[in-house]
Amino acid sequence: MALALRLQKSPMPGFGLGMGITLAMLSLVVILPVVALLARGVSYGPEAVWATINTPRVWAALYLSFRLAFLAALFNLVFGSLLAWVLARYDFPGRRLIDAFVDLPFALPTAVAGIALTALYAPNGTFGSIAKSLDGKIAYTQWGILIALIFVGLPFVTRTVQPVIAEIEQEVEEASATLGAGRFYTMRRVILPMLLPAALTGFALSLARAVGEYGSVIFIAGNLPMKTEIAPLLIVIKLEEFDYGGAAAIGIAMLVISFSMLLVINLIQIWSRRRIGHV
Amino acid sequence: MFDGSPEDHFPVPAARTSAWRPVTQESPLVRAVLIAVALGGLAILVVAPLIVVFAEALAKGAGEALRSLAKPEALSAIRLTLIVAAITVPLNAIFGIAAAWTITKFDFRGKAFLITLIDLPFSISPVVAGLALVLLFGTNSLIGGWLVAQNFPIIFALPGIVLASIFVTFPFVARELIPVMIEQGRAEEEAALTLGASGWRVFLTVTLPNIKWALLYGVLLCNARAMGEFGAVAVVSGKIRGQTATMPITIEMMYNEYFSVAAFSLATVLALLGLLTLALKTLLEWRHADQLAATRRH
Numbered sequence: 001m002a003l004a005l006r007l008q009k010s011p012m013p014g015f016g017l018g019m020g021i022t023l024a025m026l027s028l029v030v031i032l033p034v035v036a037l038l039a040r041g042v043s044y045g046p047e048a049v050w051a052t053i054n055t056p057r058v059w060a061a062l063y064l065s066f067r068l069a070f071l072a073a074l075f076n077l078v079f080g081s082l083l084a085w086v087l088a089r090y091d092f093p094g095r096r097l098i099d100a101f102v103d104l105p106f107a108l109p110t111a112v113a114g115i116a117l118t119a120l121y122a123p124n125g126t127f128g129s130i131a132k133s134l135d136g137k138i139a140y141t142q143w144g145i146l147i148a149l150i151f152v153g154l155p156f157v158t159r160t161v162q163p164v165i166a167e168i169e170q171e172v173e174e175a176s177a178t179l180g181a182g183r184f185y186t187m188r189r190v191i192l193p194m195l196l197p198a199a200l201t202g203f204a205l206s207l208a209r210a211v212g213e214y215g216s217v218i219f220i221a222g223n224l225p226m227k228t229e230i231a232p233l234l235i236v237i238k239l240e241e242f243d244y245g246g247a248a249a250i251g252i253a254m255l256v257i258s259f260s261m262l263l264v265i266n267l268i269q270i271w272s273r274r275r276i277g278h279v
Numbered sequence: 280m281f282d283g284s285p286e287d288h289f290p291v292p293a294a295r296t297s298a299w300r301p302v303t304q305e306s307p308l309v310r311a312v313l314i315a316v317a318l319g320g321l322a323i324l325v326v327a328p329l330i331v332v333f334a335e336a337l338a339k340g341a342g343e344a345l346r347s348l349a350k351p352e353a354l355s356a357i358r359l360t361l362i363v364a365a366i367t368v369p370l371n372a373i374f375g376i377a378a379a380w381t382i383t384k385f386d387f388r389g390k391a392f393l394i395t396l397i398d399l400p401f402s403i404s405p406v407v408a409g410l411a412l413v414l415l416f417g418t419n420s421l422i423g424g425w426l427v428a429q430n431f432p433i434i435f436a437l438p439g440i441v442l443a444s445i446f447v448t449f450p451f452v453a454r455e456l457i458p459v460m461i462e463q464g465r466a467e468e469e470a471a472l473t474l475g476a477s478g479w480r481v482f483l484t485v486t487l488p489n490i491k492w493a494l495l496y497g498v499l500l501c502n503a504r505a506m507g508e509f510g511a512v513a514v515v516s517g518k519i520r521g522q523t524a525t526m527p528i529t530i531e532m533m534y535n536e537y538f539s540v541a542a543f544s545l546a547t548v549l550a551l552l553g554l555l556t557l558a559l560k561t562l563l564e565w566r567h568a569d570q571l572a573a574t575r576r577h
Contacts, residue, residue: 012385085313104553111528112546112549208402212407232510244417
């Protein structure tokens, strides 16, 4: 950790104390544990790590986790942007109350959300029985996992996009209309590009949250190996078998894949910001 | 027919007089559809699960729900969760203030890297966080083995649950404070220092009043997450009934044992706490938007 702490002269006191507390907490809670995880991977040996990951069951779990997290984040990107637009631009009774409710998935503990969604979408639940009458099944299938992941990531896009919509100057839209653009064309060519960087930030946050989500998923997932078993659950199973090396291997694989994905999203974001100019 | 008024010669199109709308608005039909989709989606995705929690808890009447909350298992879970939050939240607030002070009041190299490290827990799965803590402090690790020998076990005990809760709530307070403190600058503090105030006095009488609502906002979010954390705590707690089972863990155990009313009653307590958090948070946003404005811009 090469934090080059070259302090420029400042009359402000408390640098030592502030930095001390910050680094102490950061090291104890975050850095040392993550280093311990990576160190366990190293001591387990690259071949053993690869052998753990390279099994059909682990690949299936990783593929399931990342694929469904991506789909959920995609849904949230579209629905969250729509929600942000409606809340920022339209006035209707109860708007402020509904605005507050958007954050409910942040405030509701994941285990509570998990059992509630399961009760709702199980074959004898309110929505599950509708699906059953149509010969469908939601809970204990990948659809159930998708719904749980949509739930936990729902507020991210709305909360990043909404302030940007509020700051758009209407002159821009008027100018577009004066030049002959229809409303849809203005939306597509003027407004959406302005929202894109913020929407991508929300998408990345939603994705990161969904990839690692555990509490809300395990109840509704059914947890069948190869079918509805998510990667974090596989870590828990390895730990219960006292297979610490195996657990570390899957944990490292998750870290590597999520960081690569976030890196790609960051690059897209830099590109879109540069293309559109400052937003 | 023609009385010479200009309207007869240049009739204004009917559509523009009756349904005139600014060019920056969608047609009423589009509006209505968008609002309906947004509200319908929110009702199905967010409101329905909340209602189900209450409905399932009251499935056998309020008496049964209350009786299940009075069981020792539920009571000890509530007590443990309160203890965990009472340790986690102040520690996190101290860290958040220290980090925000260091980052916003001083210029040093590696600042961006430090901010990235503080945000890191947001992109790590809670289960992986719990696993990392087990590998560092578990009985078969170097530090963990020594601590157990000193009769201070961390994993499968309270310290581990607290560490896991701090990990998952790590950036909450700092992230709320940093934008607010950047916006407020350093001039007020520098003026106070010039007038001879001590560092602590500057913090308590100049900085703290400026950031108190943002701090409260961060603390609220941190508390809600600390009380509700499941994944990370599930890994480090060992789920020992009556000892290391927090409220979310107990909900899981009750649910898996088909004590539906008991599970949903305990879930109702957490859901009410979530609603209270939401209400306080919304109140802060309405009344102190000026101080929180920076935080909503991300």
